[in-house]
Amino acid sequence: MKKILLLVACLGLPGRLTAQSGATISADAVVVTAGMTIATLRDLNFGTVIKGVPATVLPTAATAGAWQVTGSSNAFVIVSFTLPTQLTNIQALPGSAMPISFGGVSAIWRRATNSPVGGTIFNPATGAVGRFGPPPNPTMYLWLGGTVSPALTAKPGIYQGTVIVSLVYQ
Amino acid sequence: MRALWLAGMVLFASASLAAQGVMVAPHAVFIDHSRGSGSVLLYNPGTEPVEVSISTIFGYPTTDSSGNIRLNTIENPDSTVPSALAWVQAFPRRLTVAPKERQTVRLLARPPVGLGDGEYWLRLVIAAQAGTVPITGVSDTTAIQVGLKLEVRTIIGVNYRKGAVMTGVALSNLRAQVVGDSVITRAKLERRGNAAFIGMIRETIVDSTGAVRAQRMGDSLITSYQSPIGVYFTMEPRLASAIPVPGLPRGRYWLRYEVVAEREDLDPKVVLKAPAVRDSVRLVVP
Numbered sequence: 001m002k003k004i005l006l007l008v009a010c011l012g013l014p015g016r017l018t019a020q021s022g023a024t025i026s027a028d029a030v031v032v033t034a035g036m037t038i039a040t041l042r043d044l045n046f047g048t049v050i051k052g053v054p055a056t057v058l059p060t061a062a063t064a065g066a067w068q069v070t071g072s073s074n075a076f077v078i079v080s081f082t083l084p085t086q087l088t089n090i091q092a093l094p095g096s097a098m099p100i101s102f103g104g105v106s107a108i109w110r111r112a113t114n115s116p117v118g119g120t121i122f123n124p125a126t127g128a129v130g131r132f133g134p135p136p137n138p139t140m141y142l143w144l145g146g147t148v149s150p151a152l153t154a155k156p157g158i159y160q161g162t163v164i165v166s167l168v169y170q
Numbered sequence: 171m172r173a174l175w176l177a178g179m180v181l182f183a184s185a186s187l188a189a190q191g192v193m194v195a196p197h198a199v200f201i202d203h204s205r206g207s208g209s210v211l212l213y214n215p216g217t218e219p220v221e222v223s224i225s226t227i228f229g230y231p232t233t234d235s236s237g238n239i240r241l242n243t244i245e246n247p248d249s250t251v252p253s254a255l256a257w258v259q260a261f262p263r264r265l266t267v268a269p270k271e272r273q274t275v276r277l278l279a280r281p282p283v284g285l286g287d288g289e290y291w292l293r294l295v296i297a298a299q300a301g302t303v304p305i306t307g308v309s310d311t312t313a314i315q316v317g318l319k320l321e322v323r324t325i326i327g328v329n330y331r332k333g334a335v336m337t338g339v340a341l342s343n344l345r346a347q348v349v350g351d352s353v354i355t356r357a358k359l360e361r362r363g364n365a366a367f368i369g370m371i372r373e374t375i376v377d378s379t380g381a382v383r384a385q386r387m388g389d390s391l392i393t394s395y396q397s398p399i400g401v402y403f404t405m406e407p408r409l410a411s412a413i414p415v416p417g418l419p420r421g422r423y424w425l426r427y428e429v430v431a432e433r434e435d436l437d438p439k440v441v442l443k444a445p446a447v448r449d450s451v452r453l454v455v456p
Contacts, residue, residue, distance in 0.1 A: 036324055039191045040320060044318050047316070048314065049316055055316075065318070080241075098314075098316070150314055159314065159315065159317070160316075163319070163320050164297075164321045164322075165321070165323065168326075170327075
């Protein structure tokens with residue numbers, strides 16, 4: 001019961017929790033602490049690019065995408081990406097697109113340390129098995145770079161695509 | 171102690187989640203046939219609402235030829251695999267989790283009549299829009315701006331258990347070698363019984379006098395390297411543990427390899443008991 005109170009106090013859970021049965025509270029308290037979450041530390045940002053000139057962001061660059069994953073200490077997690085091949089101009093007429101590519105060294109993962117240098121490089125297209133850090137720092141960091149290739153005829157506007165990160169617990 | 175650790179974990183997660191995302195808990199769901207349902211909690215620690223969609227797939231961890239662990243997914247599982255994909259459903263399928271709020275996803279099982287005793291699996295996919303790249307200079311229509319949206323999919327296991335379930339693991343073909351500052355091991359693990367083996371691998375290095383040699387995890391020295399493992403059929407994981415500087419002196423050692431049905435990150439009630447299996451292999455530092 002002490003444990004339950006401590007956890008509920010730490011989380012600041014909504015008041016409706018206290019209206020539930022003791023058994024449910026206990027289960028929920030354990031549930032919340034054993035979770036996994038991901039936070040975007042920095043977006044992958046190509047900024048403004050020039051027509052006809054490919055632009056590459058390395059995973060070690062200050063403009064690379066960066067994410068912090070928090071989970072169970074020392075647990076392995078399978079990391080995979082679903083990556084776009086084209087970005088769509090959301091301001092121009094349909095059919096206006098820009099190629100985007102990712103190479104064998106476009107992604108990095110690292111346990112517990114928020115610095116890509118020294119992390120494990122991997123191909124985001126094939127994924128990797130990462131690992132959370134030991135207590136008291138059960139985190140894993142991910143970085144992603146890539147290359148966009150605007151054509152000489154590319155129309156001005158905002159080009160967008162979606163990157164999907166999948167995290168699989170064993 | 172465990173309560174303090176858990177509380178610390180919550181505080182850590184709460185403090186570090188200023189950005190988008192949704193916490194998914196637990197990271198493994200076990201449904202008993204007598205109850206027929208389960209639940210997953212979603213918590214939004216951020217300051218913006220998070221849109222979430224829920225789906226299910228069939229898959230289980232396995233290893234590739236290099237020993238890397240990956241998820242083997244089967245789009246249309248047949249009767250040769252213990253799939254619960256066709257009869258476990260998740261509700262709701264789409265939801266929005268408000269900032270600092272939590273919501274529950276219910277799992278409801280409708281198993282077929284005559285379902286045999288055993289464990290049946292599926293995977294729950296929780297997809298959340300975890301952020302959008304802020305685009306600057308939108309008013310500058312002569313420029314080309316590039317941004318990427320991010321979607322995060324958290325994939326957790328769902329194990330449905332009916333009747334007598336038992337598990338175990340057989341260990342064979344253990345090998346180990348020192349490569350640089352790491353000890354690399356591989357071993358064949360074959361599941362026994364009718365349920366997945368959920369447990370831990372422990373590795374200990376012992377020198378010729380019988381003394382345990384330290385290994386390194388982060389900045390800490392440990393006497394035994396541990397790795398969680400889930401053996402659903404057969405796998406041959408490659409593990410790499412670090413040796414502290416300046417490394418092991420030249421000589422012969424033993425690597426003790428142990429697979430136990432224990433998991434610190436899961437409720438002990440859901441971890442099926444099974445006998446530990448052990449083996450040792452000679453480790454030579456030239």
